[in-house]
Amino acid sequence: MAHVALTxxxxxxxxxxxxxxxxxxxxxxxxxxxxxxxVVWPIFESFWLSLFDWDGLGAKAWIGLANxxxxxxxxxxxxxxxxxxxxxxxxxxAVPAGLAIAIFLxxxxxxxxxxxxxxxxxxxxxxxxxxxxFSWFYxxxxxxxFKLIEMVTGKGVAVLADPNLVTYGIIAAGLWPQxxxxxxxxxxxxxxxxxxxxxxxxxxxxxxxxxxxHVVLPQLRPATFIAVVVTVIGALRSFxxxxxxxxxGPFGSSRVLSFxxxxxxxxxxxxxxxxxxxxxxxxxxxxxxxxxxxxWKMLRDEKEGY
Amino acid sequence: xxxxxxxxxxxxxxxxxxxSAPAMAQQRIVNYYADFDAAPLAAMxxxxxxxxxxxxxxxxxxxxxxxEGYKTSIRNFLTADAPDLANWYAGNRMxxxxxxxxxxxxxxxxxxxxxxxxxxxxxxxxxIDGKKWGVPYTYYQxxxxxxxxxxxxVGVSVPTTYDEFVSNCEKFKAAGIDCVxxxxxxxxxxxxxxxxxxxxTNGYDYHMKLTSGAIPWTDKGVxxxxxxxxxxxxxITANNAALDWQDAASLLVxxxxxxxxxxxxxxxxxxxxxxxxxxxxxMPFPTINPDVVRAEEAPTDTVHIPSxxxxxxxxxxxxxxxxxxxxxxxxxxxLGQLPINKNSAxxxxxxxxxxxxxxxxxxxxxxQFFDRDAPAEMxxxxxxxxxxxxxxxxQLDNILDRLEKARQxxxx
Numbered sequence: 001m002a003h004v005a006l007t008x009x010x011x012x013x014x015x016x017x018x019x020x021x022x023x024x025x026x027x028x029x030x031x032x033x034x035x036x037x038x039v040v041w042p043i044f045e046s047f048w049l050s051l052f053d054w055d056g057l058g059a060k061a062w063i064g065l066a067n068x069x070x071x072x073x074x075x076x077x078x079x080x081x082x083x084x085x086x087x088x089x090x091x092x093x094a095v096p097a098g099l100a101i102a103i104f105l106x107x108x109x110x111x112x113x114x115x116x117x118x119x120x121x122x123x124x125x126x127x128x129x130x131x132x133x134f135s136w137f138y139x140x141x142x143x144x145x146f147k148l149i150e151m152v153t154g155k156g157v158a159v160l161a162d163p164n165l166v167t168y169g170i171i172a173a174g175l176w177p178q179x180x181x182x183x184x185x186x187x188x189x190x191x192x193x194x195x196x197x198x199x200x201x202x203x204x205x206x207x208x209x210x211x212x213x214h215v216v217l218p219q220l221r222p223a224t225f226i227a228v229v230v231t232v233i234g235a236l237r238s239f240x241x242x243x244x245x246x247x248x249g250p251f252g253s254s255r256v257l258s259f260x261x262x263x264x265x266x267x268x269x270x271x272x273x274x275x276x277x278x279x280x281x282x283x284x285x286x287x288x289x290x291x292x293x294x295x296w297k298m299l300r301d302e303k304e305g306y
Numbered sequence: 307x308x309x310x311x312x313x314x315x316x317x318x319x320x321x322x323x324x325x326s327a328p329a330m331a332q333q334r335i336v337n338y339y340a341d342f343d344a345a346p347l348a349a350m351x352x353x354x355x356x357x358x359x360x361x362x363x364x365x366x367x368x369x370x371x372x373x374e375g376y377k378t379s380i381r382n383f384l385t386a387d388a389p390d391l392a393n394w395y396a397g398n399r400m401x402x403x404x405x406x407x408x409x410x411x412x413x414x415x416x417x418x419x420x421x422x423x424x425x426x427x428x429x430x431x432x433x434i435d436g437k438k439w440g441v442p443y444t445y446y447q448x449x450x451x452x453x454x455x456x457x458x459x460v461g462v463s464v465p466t467t468y469d470e471f472v473s474n475c476e477k478f479k480a481a482g483i484d485c486v487x488x489x490x491x492x493x494x495x496x497x498x499x500x501x502x503x504x505x506x507t508n509g510y511d512y513h514m515k516l517t518s519g520a521i522p523w524t525d526k527g528v529x530x531x532x533x534x535x536x537x538x539x540x541x542i543t544a545n546n547a548a549l550d551w552q553d554a555a556s557l558l559v560x561x562x563x564x565x566x567x568x569x570x571x572x573x574x575x576x577x578x579x580x581x582x583x584x585x586x587x588x589m590p591f592p593t594i595n596p597d598v599v600r601a602e603e604a605p606t607d608t609v610h611i612p613s614x615x616x617x618x619x620x621x622x623x624x625x626x627x628x629x630x631x632x633x634x635x636x637x638x639x640x641l642g643q644l645p646i647n648k649n650s651a652x653x654x655x656x657x658x659x660x661x662x663x664x665x666x667x668x669x670x671x672x673x674q675f676f677d678r679d680a681p682a683e684m685x686x687x688x689x690x691x692x693x694x695x696x697x698x699x700x701q702l703d704n705i706l707d708r709l710e711k712a713r714q715x716x717x718x
Binding site: 135268270 | 377384385406491548549682690
C-alpha cells in the first residue's frame with residue numbers, strides 16, 4: 001500500500017483527512033452564499049411578504065391570502081397577464097426571424113462583416129435608447145410611423161395612445177434587438193454546421209427548404225435551444241421598454257406583470273409591498289414552469305450526450 | 307440600480323462634509339435634503355447663505371436630489387439615515403409620513419412665530435390631527451393658459467362661463483384647432499381638468515369629501531362633473547395619452563391648440579417656446595354652476611423635519627426663518643411662484659400677479675391637487691380613470707365602478 005506508506009510519514013490532520021470532499025465545497029461556497037443571499041432568500045422573503053399588508057414604512061399587518069384574493073379579482077392583473085402572454089407568443093417570432101437573417105448573412109461576399117455588425121447593432125444599444133427611439137417613431141404629430149400612416153390613410157395612428165395597439169407597438173420595439181440577438185446565436189451556430197453533411201445531402205438531391213429543415217436545423221439545435229430560452233425569459237421580464245415607452249399606459253393597457261409589480265410596490269403612487277410581492281410570486285411561478293422545463297431538457301440532453 | 311446610484315451620492319456627501327469640516331469647527335450642522343430644479347436651487351442657496359450670516363453658529367448642508375428620484379429616495383433616507391430638513395408636499399401627500407411617525411410635530415414653530423396668522427392660507431393643508439407637520443414656503447395657481455393669437459384669429463372672446471367656453475370650442479374645432487390641449491402620458495395633467503370640473507360643479511367641500519373617500523365615485527355629483535367633461539371631450543387633443551405635458555405645451559405655442567388647463571410652472575415652458583406676455587394669456591377656470599362658491603387649486607411645497615433628525619433645534623430655527631415674509635418674497639421671486647406669508651411681496655410678473663389676485667380672492671377654499679388631496683393609491687387609480695375617460699368616454703360606467711371598488715378598498 002504505497003498510499004498508506006506515503007501518508008504515514010506526516011502526522012494525520014483533520015484537514016488532510018477531509019480535504020478530498022471539502023475542497024469542492026470550499027470553491028463553491030462563495031457562489032452558493034451569494035446565490036443564497038441574493039436569490040434564494042429573497043424568493044422566500046417575497047412569499048412571506050405577500051401575506052402582509054405593508055407600506056414599507058409602518059408596521060406590517062398579517063392578512064393571510066387576502067393579497068392573492070384581491071389579485072385574482074383585479075382587472076389590472078388580468079390585463080398584465082394577458083399582455084405577458086401576447087409578449088411571450090410574439091416575442092418568439094424573434095427566433096425564426098433571427099434564423100432567416102442569419103442564413104441570409106451567412107455567405108462570403110465582400111464586406112459581409114460590416115453587414116453582420118450592422119444587423120447586430122440594435123442589440124448593442126441599450127433598451128432605454130431603443131425605447132426612446134421607438135417612442136419618437138410612433139409619436140403623434142411628428143413621429144415617422146405616424147406620418148407614414150397619415151400619408152397612406154389620411155389619418156395618423158398614435159400607437160402608444162391606443163389601448164388596443166400599444167402592447168404590439170412595444171413588442172415591435174423589443175423584437176428589433178431580440179432578432180439581432182437570435183441572429184448572432186444562429187450565425188455562430190452556422191459556423192459549426194458540418195460541410196460534409198451538406199455536401200452529402202446535396203448529392204442526394206436535397207436543396208432549399210428541405211435542406212434547411214432536415215439537414216441544417218437539426219445541427220443548429222443547441223443554438224435554437226439557447227435562442228428560445230433567452231427569448232422566453234426576455235419576454236417574461238420585459239420591463240424597461242414598457243417603463244420607458246408608456247409607463248404602463250394608456251390607463252394601464254400596456255402593463256406586464258413585472259411592471260405591475262414594480263408599480264404596486266415601488267413607484268410614486270405604490271408602496272403596497274405585500275401586493276407587489278404577491279404579483280412577484282405569481283410571476284415567479286409562471287417563470288418556474290418555463291425554467292424547470294428548460295432545466296429538465298438540459299439535464300436530459302446531457303444524459304443522452306448531446 | 308439604487309445602491310449603485312446611492313453610493314456615489316453618499317461618497318460625495320462624505321467628501322463635502324470632510325472638505326467643509328475644518329472651516330467650521332464650532333458650527334452645528336443642519337443637513338437639508340431637497341429636490342430643487344436649477345433656478346429654485348440657486349434661490350435656496352442664497353437663502354441659506356443669508357441664514358448662515360444671521361446664525362453664524364449653524365451650517366446648513368444642502369444636498370440636492372433629482373426631482374423624480376427624490377419621491378422614492380425620501381422613503382429610504384427617512385427610515386435609514388434621516389436628514390434634519392426635507393422637502394415634501396402639503397395635504398394628504400404628507401399623511402403617510404405623518405401617520406408612520408417619520409415627520410416631527412412642529413406646532414411649536416408655528417405658535418412661537420405666529421405662523422397660524424402669517425401663513426393662514428396654507429394652515430389647513432399643513433394640519434393633521436390638530437398638529438402642524440412642516441412649513442410651507444411656496445405655492446402656485448392652476449387655471450387655463452391660452453394663446454391670445456389663436457383667440458384673435460378665430461375671433462372669440464375670453465369666456466367667463468363654461469357655456470361660453472364650450473361654444474368657443476366649436477369655433478376652434480371649425481378652424482382646425484384643438485380647443486383644449488393636454489398631455490396625459492404622466493397621468494396628472496388629466497387630474498387638473500377633473501379637479502376643476504368637480505370644484506366648479508360641486509364645490510370645494512364636495513371635492514374634499516370625494517378625495518378623502520367620504521363620497522362614492524358612483525355618486526350623482528361625480529356623474530355631473532363627468533357630464534360637463536363630456537361636453538369638451540371631443541375638443542381635447544387626440545392621442546394625448548402618448549404626449550408628455552411639454553409636448554402639449556408646444557401645441558399651444560404653435561397655435562395648434564387654444565387652451566391648456568395647467569399650473570403656473572408651465573409659463574416657463576411656454577416662454578421658452580417663444581410666447582410672450584402679449585401672446586400668452588391666463589384665465590381662471592370658467593364658472594359652471596354660479597351657485598357654487600369659487601374654489602381654486604394651488605399645490606403647496608413644504609419643508610419638514612424628519613423625526614430621525616439629529617439636530618432638530620437648529621432645523622426649527624431654519625424653518626422659522628423660511629417662514630418670514632422677506633425670505634418668502636425672495637425665494638418666490640426666484641421660483642416665479644407665490645409666497646405664503648401674507649406680508650410677503652409678490653413678484654411683478656403678470657402671471658404671478660394674476661395668480662395672487664385669483665387666490666387671495668378665493669372664498670370657496672384652496673385644493674392641493676388630486677394626487678395630493680387623495681391618498682396615493684386612490685390618486686393612481688383615479689388618474690388612470692380620467693385618462694381612460696379622455697380616450698374612451700363611453701366607458702364611463704366601468705371607470706366609475708372601478709374607482710368605487712378602489713375607494714372601498716383603500717379608505718378602510
